[in-house]
Amino acid sequence: MCSERLFYWSLLSNTPARINRSSALMASTLLPAPLGPLLLLLLLCSTSGSSQRPQWPVQRVPVVWPQQIEEQPPPHFLRPAQLQVTSSCGPECHKRALPPSYWDLQQFLSYETLHSSGQLTETVVGIYGFDANAFYETPAGRSRSKRQIFGHDSRFSIVGHDFLLNYPFSAAVKLSTGCSGTLVGDRHVLTAAHCVHDGKNYVKGAQRLRVGFLKPQHKETSGRNGTGGRPDKMKFQWIRVKRTHVPKGWIKGTANDIGMDYDYALLELKKAHKRRHMKLGISPAAKQLPGKRVQFSGFDNDRPGQLVYRFCEAGDETYDLLYQRCDAQPGASGSGVYARMWNRRSRRWERKVIGVFSGHQWVDLSGTPQEFNVAVRITPLKFAQICYWIKGNYVDCRQG
Template sequence: MELLCLLLYVTVNLACIEGYKWTRQNLPVLMDQNTQLLEQSLFREQVENMNVGQFEKLCGIECQTSLPPLNQSEQERILGYETMYDNGTRTHTDVRLRGLNTTESTSYVSSLTRTKRQVFGADGRFVISDLKFITNYPFATAVRLSTGCSGVLVSSKHVLTAAHCIHDGRYYLESVKYLKVGVLHLKSKRGKRRRQRAVSKINQQNMKKRPVFRWIRVKQTRIPQGWIHSKNSTTSLAADYDYALLELKRGVKQKKFMDIGVAPRTFQPARIHFSGYDDDKSLEGTQGGEKVVYRFCSVAKESKDLMYQHCDAQPGAAGAGVYVRLREDGGKGRWRRRVIGVFSGHRWVEVGGGEQRDFNVAVRITPAKYAQICHWIHKDPTQCKTV
């Protein structure tokens, strides 16, 4: 098993050595303009396939490139956001964007419904079971939500996840009332006190440990207006904005977290990676989502806001942070991982000639989305000008 994990570690670090690099770029800056109090949050039970019938299909992958970009005022409306606090109160905040390149703005793109089948052909997932890896970077940044989804730690107190894990487009899920985030850590298996006294110090150090979740309450959640379906919306629930940020009540005692970044304009042939808590008992050692499951693959198709790929996954992986590993400083610096997307789930979409094909889909972090998420984390626009 240790040999397998060692090989996996090599795979994680070498599989994405491609011809791409992190390039420093100036980004738009997002600033709060006006915040108003909303009515108390409404909750409803989560239903299976809750998005069925709520996605309005505009066009397939090929025709998405022909959609006109949003103007700045519409982009600002969509990036306005809702904050829900742990007592159920809500606020809506309007924003302004400075330095936005409108030619790279997003267009409304929706796809068809999410289903459960998310494994394509032979299952290419890896269960991370070795204790040396499961509680160390990068796998330790994967967290589990009490709603059954995954997420990724992007700071000691912030978790990036999918919006549909907490909100169905109209209402918050009932389980969000007591939303918690589970961080995996090691706990020693201690026997009786008499036995412990008899054990030598060397054996005590080699005591078997087991991974358990340490649960932390969520202080507040933030979701973009582009995800919320309201009377003023011109489209239905938008798959392009299926992301949310959770702020924890207390920080996680961990040395390293995932940085966020802007998705490269084109991925091929670079690979994407993500780890989560797939709810799949068929995987050996998962025990229904108690072990980190890692996978990587190439992006098959992409639009301005979505990445279409065939990375194997199952329910429970939704919300996982999709990352790439590239070199800094023009390709000559150190390797660095950045989260450039959020895994959303399985969808049927239209490709050329009206053909329906299924993909696993992730939301891309665009420059405007980066400005928003960075603002949520740091609350200081000066820290979000470059990446």
């Protein structure tokens, strides 16, 4: 945890730094910075005991189980992906919405699967072990967050192969439709549903969807001992998507109503990658997060070819959505929102994806458009569904 705090410090101090995580407490790993705040930071690291560790909450996970698969007519591929989402329902609107019934949830969590061949299937699911009274509770509200950039732009472009090719930054990928995503399995990428489907139709490019992995581009240089290669710029290496899962809650709703709660999708690649992926986690309440903070990395359109990292305080929240103050631009949509907390079972720190950054939600409030940064939270039911898409069984999906 201290090495991560020092990493934040190196970013905030605006001084380039290479951090050796195995010896993060050594001040020599940082370039000169104001001494007082750094010493305070080191003091906080040295005095934080195990009793103060933010821990992943232990939650019981229900089962979302396929019951029937039906082939659907070939889909239409229309407009390009819209990288920003419009909605008529803001935080207070979502809080006032009635909790869905079992039959509503069964409908919302049923899903479509788009295959690379163009075949489209619909899967009807059953839900088991779900107690609406235990799970469906709206957290206490906090101040809402607005705007894409909050005063000073607090985003950081990640530079240098040492960072870009190492976890967790290496788990961020780019979609050929212009969005971002996060590796959550050997062949699986979590992203936003609106990156492949606009609520009514699949977007242009969804059938031939590709996922880009940022890798170093080597330039050939001649030397006394012959020709060698040196890393210079970064480029994307692309892998085709085999199938795409989109929940019916997004398709049956639209971005203009409660369907916003289901703005997530899972992509299965045609071949496995070799990078470390992130684990899924059920989203804790904002007050349980370390420093009430979330973080994510994506490929913002205003910084082409660069991976952009940010962290910020979580703001208002509903059962399905998390509003936060993270600076972002179109292109970051679909990024996995993650946190780092202590796993009491494995007795170690773990980063887990707890949501999907949906983007900038425009809400028409009494004729006045207002903007919110919003992420879809991974609830117990969504965890069960996404985990099943990855694992292919529910036995390995019982702990979130």
